Amino acid sequence: MKRFVLAALTASALSTPTLAQRTPPPAPAQVAPEVDRLRDAALTDTVAWDIVEGLTTEVGQRLAGTEAEARARQWAVARLTALGFKNVRIEPYRMPVWERGAESAEVISPFPQKLTLAALGHSAATPAAGLTAEVAVFPSMAAFQSAPDSAIKGRIVYIGNAMPRTQDGSGYGAYGTARFTGPALASQRGAVAIVIRSIGTDHHRFPHTGTTNFPVGVTPIPAAALSVPDAEQLERIAARGKPIRMKLVLTPRMVGTRESGNVIAEVPGSDPSAGIVLVGGHLDSWDQGTGAIDDASGIAITAAAAKRIMDAGQPRRTIRVVWFGAEEVGGLGGAAYAKAHGNERHATASESDFGADRIWRFEVNLPAGARPVADRLQTALAPIGVARGSGLGGDGTDIGPTLKLGTAAIDLNQSGWDYFDTHHTPDDVIDRIDPAALRQNVAAWTAMLAVVANAPEEIGPVTPR
Amino acid sequence: MKRFVLAALTASALSTPTLAQRTPPPAPAQVAPEVDRLRDAALTDTVAWDIVEGLTTEVGQRLAGTEAEARARQWAVARLTALGFKNVRIEPYRMPVWERGAESAEVISPFPQKLTLAALGHSAATPAAGLTAEVAVFPSMAAFQSAPDSAIKGRIVYIGNAMPRTQDGSGYGAYGTARFTGPALASQRGAVAIVIRSIGTDHHRFPHTGTTNFPVGVTPIPAAALSVPDAEQLERIAARGKPIRMKLVLTPRMVGTRESGNVIAEVPGSDPSAGIVLVGGHLDSWDQGTGAIDDASGIAITAAAAKRIMDAGQPRRTIRVVWFGAEEVGGLGGAAYAKAHGNERHATASESDFGADRIWRFEVNLPAGARPVADRLQTALAPIGVARGSGLGGDGTDIGPTLKLGTAAIDLNQSGWDYFDTHHTPDDVIDRIDPAALRQNVAAWTAMLAVVANAPEEIGPVTPR
Known part of the structure; x- marks a missing residue:
């Protein structure tokens, strides 16, 4: 008082x-x-x-x-x-x-190696034995959005869209779109799965998970985030100019x-x-x-x-x-x-x-x-x-x-x-x-x-x- | 001079x-x-x-x-x-x-949770379904070495032995003993498995692997390193004073x-x-x-x-x-x-x-x-x-x-x-x-x-x- x-x-x-x-x-x-x-x-x-x-x-x-x-x-x-x-x-x-399951990613060719990733919340599952497809590599949301559907259909889409460091966190809203809406857009355009560069500002091999949204009427697809070093590794591999085939295993599920x-x-x-x-x-x-x-x-x-x-x-x-x-x-x-x-x-x-x-x-x-x-x-x-x-x-x-x-x-x-x-x-x-x-x-x-x-x-x- | x-x-x-x-x-x-x-x-x-x-x-x-x-x-x-x-x-x-297999660790009680770890090179395997035992927690090699065998037999041994940061790397020789010789000593004293604090100076959730040695005549046991944050988590749990039961799954193998x-x-x-x-x-x-x-x-x-x-x-x-x-x-x-x-x-x-x-x-x-x-x-x-x-x-x-x-x-x-x-x-x-x-x-x-x-x-x- x-x-x-x-x-x-x-x-x-x-x-x-x-x-x-x-x-x-x-x-x-x-x-x-x-x-x-x-x-x-x-x-x-x-x-x-x-x-x-x-x-x-x-x-x-x-x-x-x-x-x-x-x-x-x-x-x-x-x-x-x-x-x-x-x-x-x-x-x-x-x-x-939604609960996480097994998760792994492997470049089958041209340079066989495992990549580190984590399923996004609400991701669909691959078959238990995995899903293998060619990767369509887009360094940004803009590149993904301006690509023809023919470059996406039947592929595993990769979106970079690197987020800058900001004190007020404003980068998250601006660059997080690759996670927030990328998976749904990729599904609508015929992608079989999507991996994004983590929405993160570090360079450690920790993938950044987080929820994505598949609006009603959009079929959920397997969706995961590569750690930033793994995302940059995938881009380095892509820069060699050969087609990349990737095997994904993601088995999350809605448990009721x-x-x-x-x-x-x-x-x-x-x-x-x-x-x-x-x-x-x-x-x-x-x-x-x-x-x-x-x-x-x-x-x-x-x-x-x-x-x-x-x-x-x-x-x-x-x-x-x-x-x-x-x-x-x-x-x-x-x-x-x-x-x-x-x-x-x-x-x-x-x-x-x-x-x-x-x-x-x-x-x-x-x-x-x-x-x-x-x-x-x-x-x-x-x-x-x-x-x-x-x-x-x-x-x-x-x-x-x-x-x-x-x-x-x-x-x-x-x-x-x-x-x-x-x-x-x-x-x-x-x-x-x-x-x-x-x-x-x-x-x-x-x-x-x-x-x-x-x-x-x-x-x-x-x-x- | x-x-x-x-x-x-x-x-x-x-x-x-x-x-x-x-x-x-x-x-x-x-x-x-x-x-x-x-x-x-x-x-x-x-x-x-x-x-x-x-x-x-x-x-x-x-x-x-x-x-x-x-x-x-x-x-x-x-x-x-x-x-x-x-x-x-x-x-x-x-x-x-030697090749790595599956690896996971789980505190069953008193506070159920997963821990991050990596098998050490030459680690033996647990059964595929895992191995569950009480954990004997030792903050250092000295504490482990001075403990009676009765505190070790049948247990999963944990050894801390935190390594200090040095420019010339001399800490590795001095504190790496938990990895170099800890597993063999634990085996000789009847432990069923061993997890060590990573021989590392960071505080990120990356376990540090590396080779351990089981001399001729010493039966290899499952041996792994917890990341430093996970090791400190285990020590925090131990500080609550209740027995810790841990389930380990490690399936590395010698492939020929x-x-x-x-x-x-x-x-x-x-x-x-x-x-x-x-x-x-x-x-x-x-x-x-x-x-x-x-x-x-x-x-x-x-x-x-x-x-x-x-x-x-x-x-x-x-x-x-x-x-x-x-x-x-x-x-x-x-x-x-x-x-x-x-x-x-x-x-x-x-x-x-x-x-x-x-x-x-x-x-x-x-x-x-x-x-x-x-x-x-x-x-x-x-x-x-x-x-x-x-x-x-x-x-x-x-x-x-x-x-x-x-x-x-x-x-x-x-x-x-x-x-x-x-x-x-x-x-x-x-x-x-x-x-x-x-x-x-x-x-x-x-x-x-x-x-x-x-x-x-x-x-x-x-x-x-």
């Missing part, structure tokens, strides 16, 4: 004539000392690391809809309860489940409808009418690593920050921590959440699902009356290296359906410079996490929650970005 | 009186301008890269004794002939061949006696009585990467340097380039070479088998009368960052049997700081090679050959180190 009053005073102080008449840059919005104290204390956090270490060690991979994801939910309920959260529960839903679920925990607020502050990440992971950066870190960071607010005294707004299920295979947990809770009043929604590197930027989508909240966030986050971005916030697969209902958004952006070195690979393990960077994340989220959950302003609906 | 005194005397003999009378450091030995010219021209070399790129693309992996290694020999003969070398030939020998061979090429010298300058590396590789740093780079560097000397005019001594076979599985090519050629007069032997990072040091084992050669090497190599080491040269599996016969040695040492990040992993591919560092290697070897092959001094036998 004390924080509440201070925050209100701060907001009015901003409009004093002396300050307002100054030339830019404006004086920073003031935040309560308690916010600074909570933020700095979080720089020594151990809760987030313990969650990541515990979940990745005691459960490991937790592919959506599998018994491993179910074990993860039980683990989550136990841990969130032990941390002192209220209303800890699982909200189940059912989903079709199974249970998945979201795990929910709360820090009840003193003012239920002020709306829920929704935070979280996803509990499921891809099946080859242990999902440390994707997304044990996200659930750990958000829960650790919420616990710090809880332990400091009851906030004004209820903080709801959601560890979503089945994000990787299509955001089913996020959709189920919005369906179940879309009629509740949410003040803001924020998701951590971009690894565990340091947060460098925040962006918001707030209603006009709540804009001072963003000014205070700017003040509170600057000391730990987080600047205000110029874009409109509102990013995240899991909170997406909730944002679409008009919920205000606050994004805390991790640096993605190295994220796609590891994303969706067997190498997504705890070794990839820098404990100091993880603590900086907890500090940023703690400061954000301290400001937002206690903001005196009304935080009403917005137009989604 | 003795060497430094001689170096000073040499310097005075080769330099003006004014320079010779100065206090240390002594004036450098002088080298012919042609040496500098050849060295610097090699900094733009493309031959070595083309060999690495060609062999790793057009052949790929080439496990000793397999048809892939045979294809590599054919490739080698064609390439060495095309480069203009004389007396290009294959010298075959026969060998017992097959042909392997050395590929030899020469630059004939003008003075056959002056002895052969032997250089080379090994043509075979482990089976999971394409053997780019181990050891396509070594054969490429030495051949590229020899070609530069050949193209510059006939050297005094014959330079013999040997691309040895079957190094990885026990140095069979090196032994076969010494058996076939040990009676020929060799002036020096030098091997490149430590990757493709920059050469930082050279060390020699030369007879007293030839020590001025080392002084001139010091002068010739200093401009490209290569300093004279204080140790005695004479290192290398392939040249080892020839050195044992008393051949003088000149070692050009690559920096091994990063070498064991990739060594014996699927990630040993061309992506790991820095073209500029590879060119520096060629320059160093070119300078060495220019000095040694044309040295006027007699280079007689030495006492092996």
Whole structure:
């Protein structure tokens, strides 16, 4: 409550004539000392690391809809309860489940050798004995799209489409099309299978899996990602000018409808009418690593920050921590959440699902009356290296359906410079996490929650970005 | 110290009186301008890269004794002939061949999950359906060795024995014992299988394979290396204090006696009585990467340097380039070479088998009368960052049997700081090679050959180190 009053005073102080008449840059919005104290204390956090270490060690991979994801939910309920959260529960839903099978690739000619690859989520299977065909090599989506169907029909299509490294992850949307839509397009044009260059920025022999989509009416074909070195190897072989024959064995399958679920925990607020502050990440992971950066870190960071607010005294707004299920295979947990809770009043929604590197930027989508909240966030986050971005916030697969209902958004952006070195690979393990960077994340989220959950302003609906 | 005194005397003999009378450091030995010219021209070399790129693309992996290694020999003969070398030939020998099979590891309890591993060379097989047993976890060789047999009998032994990073690779000898002798010791003490922490310095999920030895009379058991993250995962699970049950599937096998061979090429010298300058590396590789740093780079560097000397005019001594076979599985090519050629007069032997990072040091084992050669090497190599080491040269599996016969040695040492990040992993591919560092290697070897092959001094036998 004390924080509440201070925050209100701060907001009015901003409009004093002396300050307002100054030339830019404006004086920073003031935040309560308690916010600074909570933020700095979080720089020594151990809760987030313990969650990541515990979940990745005691459960490991937790592919959506599998018994491993179910074990993860039980683990989550136990841990969130032990941390002192209220209303800890699982909200189940059912989903079709895809599981990986055997997978191998072999160049039969001109230069016999094995290549490393991983099936994409929703890939169809080859015959168990494999499928052999000539490879049609396209260095980019554009080359694939402009090629005649005759160059594709009956072939295994290869698409390069190398993704550049970017801090904000924008390369993923632009270059990920080879994975998102390449397989369906190849199927429609008569390809018997497709292998893509991994949507990754590393040069290690880890293939990057991920979901692809075959829209209704498009026949799924076997679809896989080569590691980047293997993709470049295939292009080097192609550069010799001889036809390439490849044998693929991919035996994934849809195993039927199974249970998945979201795990929910709360820090009840003193003012239920002020709306829920929704935070979280996803509990499921891809099946080859242990999902440390994707997304044990996200659930750990958000829960650790919420616990710090809880332990400091009851906030004004209820903080709801959601560890979503089945994000990787299509955001089913996020959709189920919005369906179940879309009629509740949410003040803001924020998701951590971009690894565990340091947060460098925040962006918001707030209603006009709540804009001072963003000014205070700017003040509170600057000391730990987080600047205000110029874009409109509102990013995240899991909170997406909730944002679409008009919920205000606050994004805390991790640096993605190295994220796609590891994303969706067997190498997504705890070794990839820098404990100091993880603590900086907890500090940023703690400061954000301290400001937002206690903001005196009304935080009403917005137009989604 | 003795060497430094001689170096000073040499310097005075080769330099003006004014320079010779100065206090240390002594004036450098002088080298012919042609040496500098050849060295610097090699900094733009493309031959070595083309060999690495060609062999790793057009052949790929080439496990000793397999048809892939045979294809590599054919490739080698064609390439060495095309480069203009004389007396290009294959010298075959026969060998017992080990081949990898299926391999998987699974923690059954307390926390079910798969682990990543690779069989060690000469590992025995589990039953095809796998072998399940309790794991005895030892963080080090010392802990394993001091444990009672009762803690080992009937168990799958795990040995940690983490190897530190060193520039000179000395950690490998000291900490590699877990691989070299751990499996045989575990067998002798009643273990049913062994998994070790990879002998590697990285934290990626690549297991590091390599040969282990079961001496005559010791029953081979299934033996494999976990990737470093998986080894640390197993240790984290063990730290929870509950018994660990693991299921192992490893189905490698000895496939019988097959042909392997050395590929030899020469630059004939003008003075056959002056002895052969032997250089080379090994043509075979482990089976999971394409053997780019181990050891396509070594054969490429030495051949590229020899070609530069050949193209510059006939050297005094014959330079013999040997691309040895079957190094990885026990140095069979090196032994076969010494058996076939040990009676020929060799002036020096030098091997490149430590990757493709920059050469930082050279060390020699030369007879007293030839020590001025080392002084001139010091002068010739200093401009490209290569300093004279204080140790005695004479290192290398392939040249080892020839050195044992008393051949003088000149070692050009690559920096091994990063070498064991990739060594014996699927990630040993061309992506790991820095073209500029590879060119520096060629320059160093070119300078060495220019000095040694044309040295006027007699280079007689030495006492092996």
